[in-house]
Amino acid sequence: MITLICDICKKKVDNPITGLSFHYYANHSLCEPCKDSLELQVKSTIREKEPYTTDWYEKYLDDSISKAIQKGKI
Ligand SMILES: [Zn+2]
Numbered sequence: 001m002i003t004l005i006c007d008i009c010k011k012k013v014d015n016p017i018t019g020l021s022f023h024y025y026a027n028h029s030l031c032e033p034c035k036d037s038l039e040l041q042v043k044s045t046i047r048e049k050e051p052y053t054t055d056w057y058e059k060y061l062d063d064s065i066s067k068a069i070q071k072g073k074i
Contacts, residue, residue, distance in 0.1 A: 006031035026062040037074035
């Protein structure tokens with residue numbers, strides 16, 4: 001059995017299915033609830049971001065995940 005650990009909340013995910021119960025974002029491993037929270041946070045920021053660039057998005061995503069890992073939550 002494969003068990004992966006979420007980088008943010010440190011919860012174990014048994015038999016992870018990539019893209020369904022487990023997600024990879026900016027070289028980090030995220031469980032479903034953390035990925036949902038991250039997407040909500042990112043979406044609300046993107047709406048106010050002008051102009052939107054892929055470089056900015058990737059950096060923003062990476063920064064958001066790094067901060068969340070430090071806090072242990074999104
Ligand atoms: Zn998590």
